[in-house]
Amino acid sequence: MASLPPNTDTEIPASEGRPTTMMKQMDFYTNVISSEEACVSYLREKKLLPGGDGEGSGFCTRLKDDVVCGGQLKDYMRKNRNGTYSKTLRCSKRGCQTYVSIRKNNRFFTYTDLNGRCSSSLSLCQIMELVWMWSHSYPPNLVLQLTGTTVI
Numbered sequence: 001m002a003s004l005p006p007n008t009d010t011e012i013p014a015s016e017g018r019p020t021t022m023m024k025q026m027d028f029y030t031n032v033i034s035s036e037e038a039c040v041s042y043l044r045e046k047k048l049l050p051g052g053d054g055e056g057s058g059f060c061t062r063l064k065d066d067v068v069c070g071g072q073l074k075d076y077m078r079k080n081r082n083g084t085y086s087k088t089l090r091c092s093k094r095g096c097q098t099y100v101s102i103r104k105n106n107r108f109f110t111y112t113d114l115n116g117r118c119s120s121s122l123s124l125c126q127i128m129e130l131v132w133m134w135s136h137s138y139p140p141n142l143v144l145q146l147t148g149t150t151v152i
Contacts, residue, residue: 028132033125040087040102040124049102049109050089060091062098069096122149 032042043049050058050073060069071093078088078099089100103110103120109127110120122130126149133143143149 025132033128036086036123036125039128043124043128049106058089060093060096060098060100062091062096064096069093069098071096073100 031038033039040049058073060071060073062069069091071091073089074092076088076090076099077085078090079085087102089102089104091098091100101110103124109124113119120127126147129147130143130149133147138146
């Protein structure tokens with residue numbers, strides 16, 4: 001995550017028909033993209049990611065012997081190869097226990113490669129930061145300077 005961009009007084013304008021609450025840029029950086037956990041919570045609160053409702057996060061769609069598992073998916077913290085932890089979903093059915101990305105079937109936060117696998121080299125925090133900068137019309141050269149990634 002990059003340093004806080006200049007002009008910390010910027011606010012998110014309210015959309016037509018939505019509540020008039022505004023989020024300042026400083027609040028966005030400290031409350032939404034300060035950590036992957038905070039970002040996932042925020043996106044779930046806004047119904048942009050599955051889960052977080054206490055009732056599980058859907059059902060497992062793994063096929064085994066031409067039968068769909070159908071087990072309940074639960075939130076799980078999975079240890080990555082680099083030693084960090086990330087939120088995933090895990091099937092609670094005995095014998096399956098498949099891990100599923102919280103980004104699966106969400107075309108905004110990932111894309112599917114030619115092998116049908118979810119792929120993205122950006123974290124949810126990085127994606128949200130780029131969306132923030134794009135929605136506030138930051139010039140591409142400033143976005144590149146602050147994040148090392150461009151929107152274009």
